[in-house]
Amino acid sequence: MSEHPQPDRSRREFLRQTASALALVLAGGGSSLAVATRPAHAVPVKNRAKIVILGAGAAGIAIANRLANRVEGAKIVIVDARRQHLYQAGLTLIASGVKSPDYVTSSTSEWLPQGVDWIDEAAVDIDPDAKTVATAGGKSIQYDFLIVATGLKLDFDAIEGFSLDLVGTNGIGAFYAGADYAERTWVAMDRFTDEGGTGIFFRPATEIKCAGAPLKYTFLTDDSACRKGSRGRVEIHYAAPSDNLFSVPIVHEKVRMLFDERGVKTHYGHVAKAIDPGRQRITFETPDGDVEMPYDFTNVVPPMRAPDVVRNSPLPWRTGKWANDGWVEVDQQTLRHVRYPNVFAIGDSAGIPTGKTASAVTRQLPVVEDHLIADIAGTRSMAIYDGYAACPLITRFGQLMMIEFDYKNNLTPSFPGVIAPLEELWASWLIQEVALKGKYRAMLHGKV
Ligand SMILES: Cc1cc2nc3c(=O)[nH]c(=O)nc-3n(C[C@H](O)[C@H](O)[C@H](O)COP(=O)(O)OP(=O)(O)OC[C@H]3O[C@@H](n4cnc5c(N)ncnc54)[C@H](O)[C@@H]3O)c2cc1C
Numbered sequence: 409m410s411e412h413p414q415p416d417r418s419r420r421e422f423l424r425q426t427a428s429a430l431a432l433v434l435a436g437g438g439s440s441l442a443v444a445t446r447p448a449h450a451v452p453v454k455n456r457a458k459i460v461i462l463g464a465g466a467a468g469i470a471i472a473n474r475l476a477n478r479v480e481g482a483k484i485v486i487v488d489a490r491r492q493h494l495y496q497a498g499l500t501l502i503a504s505g506v507k508s509p510d511y512v513t514s515s516t517s518e519w520l521p522q523g524v525d526w527i528d529e530a531a532v533d534i535d536p537d538a539k540t541v542a543t544a545g546g547k548s549i550q551y552d553f554l555i556v557a558t559g560l561k562l563d564f565d566a567i568e569g570f571s572l573d574l575v576g577t578n579g580i581g582a583f584y585a586g587a588d589y590a591e592r593t594w595v596a597m598d599r600f601t602d603e604g605g606t607g608i609f610f611r612p613a614t615e616i617k618c619a620g621a622p623l624k625y626t627f628l629t630d631d632s633a634c635r636k637g638s639r640g641r642v643e644i645h646y647a648a649p650s651d652n653l654f655s656v657p658i659v660h661e662k663v664r665m666l667f668d669e670r671g672v673k674t675h676y677g678h679v680a681k682a683i684d685p686g687r688q689r690i691t692f693e694t695p696d697g698d699v700e701m702p703y704d705f706t707n708v709v710p711p712m713r714a715p716d717v718v719r720n721s722p723l724p725w726r727t728g729k730w731a732n733d734g735w736v737e738v739d740q741q742t743l744r745h746v747r748y749p750n751v752f753a754i755g756d757s758a759g760i761p762t763g764k765t766a767s768a769v770t771r772q773l774p775v776v777e778d779h780l781i782a783d784i785a786g787t788r789s790m791a792i793y794d795g796y797a798a799c800p801l802i803t804r805f806g807q808l809m810m811i812e813f814d815y816k817n818n819l820t821p822s823f824p825g826v827i828a829p830l831e832e833l834w835a836s837w838l839i840q841e842v843a844l845k846g847k848y849r850a851m852l853h854g855k856v
Contacts, residue, residue, distance in 0.1 A: 452480040455784045460541055460551035462531050462717075464488035466496075466852065467755030467769045468557035469519045473854030474777045476521040479784060484523070485549060487541065489530040491516050494586065495848060497766060500621050500802070502590035503583035503707070504628045505598060512587050519852045531558070534721040536748040553780055556736050556753040558718055560617060560764070564710045568682035568691075578685040579605075581707040583625070584617075596705055601633040604641025605704025608690055612711040613649035613679045614733055617756050617764040620799035620811070622646075622709050623653065623663055629705075630670050631804045644671070645701065647678035647692055655763075656817045659801075662830050666803060683708065714757050723751065725759050735759030740815065741792045743776050750783070752776045762815055763797035770851050771796040796820060800840045807832040808840060 459475060461468045464486050472486050498512035520526055527549070533542035534554070541549045562584055564570055575582045576592030579600060583590035600607060607629055611622040626646050633639040646653070646667060652660040653667070653674065667674055678692040678699065683706070690706060692699045712733075713719060719734025723745065726737070736753035737746045740760040745751035754772050756764040775791040782789035795815030802808040810827050812820045821829045827836055850856045 452478055453781055453785050454480045456481050456483070457552045457784050458483045458550060459485070459553045459555065459780070460549055461486040461555045461557055462488075462534070462541065463557035463559055463755070463757075464490065464516050464520065464526065465493070465557065465559050465755065466766045466848070467559075467772070468555070469493070469516070469852045470769065470773050470854055471555055471557065471754060471776060472524045473519075473521045473852065474773060475780070476523055477854060478777065478781055482784075483525070485525045485527060485551075486520065487527045487529065487531050487543060487549070488516065489528055489544065491528065493519060493852075495845060497618070497800075497844065497848065499583045499587065499590045500624050500628070502587060503581060503593040503597065503625060504632070504805070505594045506805070509587035509591050512590075521854075531717045534717060534723060536722055536745075536751055539750070552750060553783070554748075554751045555776065555780075556718060556723065556751065556757050557755050558715045558757050560615075560712045560756045561715045562710050563614075563713055564708070566612075566711045567680060567708060569685065570683050570708055570710075574685050575708075579688060579703060579705040580683070580685060581705065582709075583707060584621070584709055593707060597629055597632065597707075600705035601629065601636050601638055601642065603704070604633075604638050606643045606645065606702060608645050608647065608701055608703040608706040610647040610678065610680050610690075610692075610706075611649065611709050614711040614713060615730075615735065615764060616709065616712045618799065619654065619763055620801045622707070624802040624808075625707055626672060627666070627670075627803045628805065630672060635805070639671075643673070645673045645675060647675040647680070647701075649677070649679045651676050656811070656813050656819070658817075658819065658830065659811055659813075662809070663801075680708075718757055723748070723753075730759040740795065741775075742779055742789075743772055743793060744779055752780065760795070762795040763799060763813070765797045765799065766848055766851070767798035767812075768796060770847075770856060773851070773854075798822075800836065800844065802837070802840075803832045806834055806837050808836045809833070810836040810839065 493514045493516045495512040501507040529543040529545040531541050532544050574580045575589045581593030581596045583593040609626040633642040653663045654660045677695050681693050682691040689700050689702050714734030723736045724734040725731045736757050736759050738753045738758050743752050754776050755769045772793050775793045778789040778791035798812040800808050801811050814820050819829045
């Protein structure tokens, strides 16, 4: 719970240069993070196929850009009612007072390539037998190939007593909900670390996007209090739904040690089910029955599920742990649907055992592209996705652990021997600051 000194200037300059060099590698096409199966000057395939992409978020926009360059004569349609694009990795930084809301927002239209038709309506029905999608405005769209990239639904209604109107009041934050909510979360966190009290942090029992974000925010609240000199008046609790803090065992152990060192009290088997804003209490379901915990500040991370249009369609897993939440039943290596071979899922909606992150999308894109192009060209693709996902796990302002892993829970550092995954490094923080947004933008443009 000590104050955390900044690195001195010469070291900072060295690290800045190192990070800039790494940033160039990351943002360019030649990094080990950007394994593309596409040859640099691939000849476009000529075909009149009709490709429909559901969702114009990170995965949908990126695959639209890639396919627009690869197929000549095809009709590519992207369906999404959302006009604002959100760089979601920046939400944690807004909620910590590091960035302002405009850091994460842009418009969907600016990323879409020419020649792709955007239908700005939500999809309301998917019929994979008839190969049609219905939209909220009453359109019926026929497809030869469907790419599901609808992300996930934040199910705030599942937390009894919670409403988004509460964010920023009564010590309640909810930065997953978007840029403005992240800003309101920052106001509540700033007040809490001024005044002191009890902070309760948690994640839901469902799959979530960026499983590191609730942990990062716990660390940042601790660090914020340390920097203000109020840590002695602040108690911090982290409640995990299972028996671990992170799905990769070695990362769990590292976070557990850091929480111990920093005086963060951990609770396992705790699933948040209700909040009472008036009494400032959260109720958790535990194996020993319901437990109420008082808070002065909390960040609500709700259960997450596939959007209703996917969940209510024939596409989700029918049995097993992903059936209930509607994640799409795809082969984990090819991302092709197991029962409907002309359907692929990419990004958060895919029912695959890895972290739901934009970094995972980066590696999924070339695989889906390659399989779809092979189908169109009448050839066979051998491209395989290995489950790669990255989690820049911030542990203090100015330091993070760059965790990268695959389906087997192997740590897969992009710069072995240079950036150690389980070390809190300022260079890793700089990579996030300097390179990650650039790499994300390059991904949207279909370049990595
Ligand atoms: C707080 C936070 C921190 C994060 N930090 C990181 C990080 O550090 N690193 C990292 O790599 N990733 C991070 N992520 C995760 C990353 O943002 C997501 O994994 C990524 O955006 C997934 O892309 P996607 O296209 O699947 O979903 P999204 O980008 O969410 O896009 C889904 C799109 O589908 C649309 N859609 C939904 N329903 C329908 C419908 N019925 N019809 C049509 N369209 C529909 C939505 O409007 C949306 O535009 C973070 C996420 C959050 C919330």
